Amino acid sequence: MPRAVCCGYYGQGNGGDEALLASLLQMLPEGVEAIALSGNPPQTEARYGVRAYDRKSAFQVWQVLRRSDWFIWGGGSLIQDATSALSPFYYAGLMGLAQRMGLKTVAWAQGIGPLNRPMTATLARRAFSGCDAVSVRDGCSAALLSSWQIPLTLAPDPVWALEPKPVPGLGDFPAPRVAVTLRSHPLLTPKRLANLTRALVSFQQATGAYILLLPFQLSRDLAIAESLHSVLPDRSHILQLEDPGMLRGVFRGVEMAIGMRFHSLIMAAAAACRCFALSYDPKVSQLMAEFDWPGWELAGLPDDANVISKAWLECYANGEPLSAAKIGFLRDRAQIHGELFLKLQNR
Missing domain, CATH: 3.40.50.2000 (Glycogen Phosphorylase B;)
Known part of the structure; x- marks a missing residue:
């Protein structure tokens, strides 16, 4: 059974990023074990029923990558330097490490940018070019990767396909x-x-x-x-x-x-x-x-x-x-992000 490390802004109390993780787990094929890197591992484990490890612990992250087969950047605006100059170094650094360790790597449902610093753009280009599969959620991200000659899949944000739950009261x-x-x-x-x-x-x-x-x-x-x-x-x-x-x-x-x-x-x-x-x-x-x-x-x-x-x-x-009809179209198209995992599984 492939083990997939899911890496994003999880366990940080942000509803949008939690929705991306929920959508990712919803789209992973059966027979793939998900492991999340989280800012709050106990909460992530309790909420999603997956194993989770501290995203800031270099030792835990290293150990998890050693025992895994896939590495997934789990969606959203991870590679941007508008809110943090350090964030792209963290995510691109982990992607580079996973690639050097021989894991199959996926940049999933990305919204890239803004990239205001030349160093950040160079780092991003290197990280994306080494991925086995890339999907993006918007046309601007697709245009950027195309200008870098990086193959990609474009589909609506995965949260369009997130299953709703009833809200008591x-x-x-x-x-x-x-x-x-x-x-x-x-x-x-x-x-x-x-x-x-x-x-x-x-x-x-x-x-x-x-x-x-x-x-x-x-x-x-x-x-x-x-x-x-x-x-x-x-x-x-x-x-x-x-x-x-x-x-x-x-x-x-x-x-x-x-x-x-x-x-x-x-x-x-x-x-x-x-x-x-x-x-x-x-x-x-x-x-x-x-x-x-x-x-x-x-x-x-x-x-x-x-x-x-x-x-x-x-x-x-x-x-x-x-x-x-439009909502149904967007929901169906958002599922395309999940097809990357099926292709990876069949390689």
């Missing part, structure tokens, strides 16, 4: 419901957050909607969720969900999503919600462009809360969710 919240996912970021200045807060109060009063505040990463999102809840104490609720299937399931019970988080928007769209995007990152802007969603780059957020509220009201009243 969701139906007890008043309908209609609107989900809001904001995160801390330098572009979300106190002034912009204050404008969004005033706009949300106005929007809630106009629609009567119940606001579900979803912190996808408690360390970055919870304080903002608490701030929003404080101005709508009787018409909002903070849902702290760590299971990615339940995060996905929440959106089956809401009418509209206002989101900064990339995977919150994918989960919402996959559940046929209306989506309004607030972009802090090129990957969110690419989603907006691909699906023609209303929204703003945070840097261009209007100063007038009434303008923001009116845009949300327009989306709520007249926005069009993705069609069932």
Whole structure:
């Protein structure tokens, strides 16, 4: 039985990265044993039923690689230097080590960049060129790898295919419901957050909607969720969900999503919600462009809360969710990422 080491930003409390791990495990063929490198191995083992080891322990990682057959970069924006200059060195270093140790290596469902430093780009090119298989989730990543003459597979983000789980008590919240996912970021200045807060109060009063505040990463999102809840104490609720299937399931019970988080928007769209995007990152802007969603780059957020509220009201009243046919197409196409493992298994 092949042993596959799954390497990503797992066990760090980020709902999007947990959703990628859940999707990866969902797509691995039967007969492949998954082993996760995690920031919280006990939690990862309990949640997914796989063996997990400390991603920061050089000894544990070395021992795991020695006993394994595959190495999988498990999805998302791992190779970028916008938020951390060290992150690409960690992931590319592990990929290079796995390749030198003779493991079959897969860069799976990658969203590459931004790569602002020439050294990072050189490192990334070397790591991707040594992989046995590569898949990416967006056209910009595909174009970059093509310019490097690296073969690739392009498919929608795997979270489009993530199976939702029921959320206990969701139906007890008043309908209609609107989900809001904001995160801390330098572009979300106190002034912009204050404008969004005033706009949300106005929007809630106009629609009567119940606001579900979803912190996808408690360390970055919870304080903002608490701030929003404080101005709508009787018409909002903070849902702290760590299971990615339940995060996905929440959106089956809401009418509209206002989101900064990339995977919150994918989960919402996959559940046929209306989506309004607030972009802090090129990957969110690419989603907006691909699906023609209303929204703003945070840097261009209007100063007038009434303008923001009116845009949300327009989306709520007249926005069009993705069609069932489009959602089915994206879900089916996302499964293509899993075909890499079947090809690897047959080599």
